[in-house]
Amino acid sequence: KADTLEPYGMARMQSRGSQQEVIRELRISPETRRLYALTAIGHQAIVVSLLLYAVILVIPPLADVGGGTLVEVIGEGFTALGSEVQCQFSPTQSTMATLVNSSTLRCMTPPANSTSSDCAGESLEVALLPGLQTKNYVGLRRIATPAVMSVNPDRGFYASPLWVQVTGYGFLQAATLSCQFLSHGRPPLTVTGADNVRFVSSTQVACRQPAVPTGFPVPSYLEVSIDGQVYSQSQVAYDIVGTPVVLQLDPEVVEANAALRTVLPPVMVYTV
Incomplete structure (x- = not known):
């Protein structure tokens, strides 16, 4: 590694x-990002091939099993050797990667059959050419899609921020934990970060409804995401209401009778 001089x-x-x-000789092939080592045991010559690119970090470190999470793969030595740069999620699952620069790739996670068996997750490797994939064992944890069962309160005023208690299951503490307020006909309103979303337990989180310019059309919903990209699909109603408006008055005329007769003060009349 460039900062610690530790080997990948x-x-x-x-x-x-x-x-x-x-080792008798070392040679580098920049075109294929490989290091060739000529070695010998006694009188027998051996050629060893090593990759000159590596995976260091995966962001976010977890992704929904439903697939569709865009992950950033941080590493070193990445380059476009062909048109098939890939992220390898398992021996049978891979997706095409987008090369950002020599230290960053982006790829979309495929659906997974099950969640990860432990917190470390399964390794995500990179192949710049078919068959030439890393073996750095940097894990990506696959998690279940969360579900929302109820919200309290179930509505808030559009101009006033409000904390909403969300009850459900599948919640995890993560830096990417997010809440989304949805309504037909307008862009989703997403909140994330410690100032807006608080993890309470695996069955409860708190989401802060921010102030917005206007109320949301009904129906509107509140959904939760662990990886910040793939959200629950529970469609539990949460209304962001606007200023009350009178649409109709029935009856249009109301008669009111006073309980007491109005008493006027004495009136003085002068004549000239």
């Missing part, structure tokens, strides 16, 4: 009895 990977040298494998 290790290639073990072989031995045969008392004879150890010895």
Whole structure:
């Protein structure tokens, strides 16, 4: 690694009895991003091929099993060797990657059959050419889609921020934990970050409805996402209401009778 000088990977040298494998020559192929090492055990020559690109980090480190999460793969030595740069999520699952620069790739997660068995997740590897994939074992955790069961309160005034308690299941504490206020005919309103979304437990989160210019058309809903991209599809109603407006008055005329007769003060009349 450039900052710590720690190796990304290790290639073990072989031995045969008392004879150890010895490196005789090293050569780099910039076109294929590979390092070739000519080694020997006794009188036997061996050519070892090593990749000159590596995966360091995956952002976000978790993704919904439903697929469709855009992840950033941070690494070193990335380049476009062909038209098939890929992110490898499992031996049988891969998606095309977009090369941003030599240290960043972007790719979309495919659907997964199950959630990850542990918090480390499954390794996400990169192949710049078919068959030449990394083995850095940087994990991507696949998580279940959350579900919303109820919200309290179930409505808020458009001009006043309000904390809403959301009850459901499948909630996890994550930096990407987000809430979304949805209504037909207008863009979704998304809130994220510690100032707007608070993890309480696996069955409860708190979402802060921000102030907005106008109320939302009904029906409107509140949904939750763990990875900040794939949201629940529970369609539990939450209304962002506007200023009350009188649409009709029935009856149009109202008669009111006073309980007491109005008493006027004494009136003085002068004549000239």
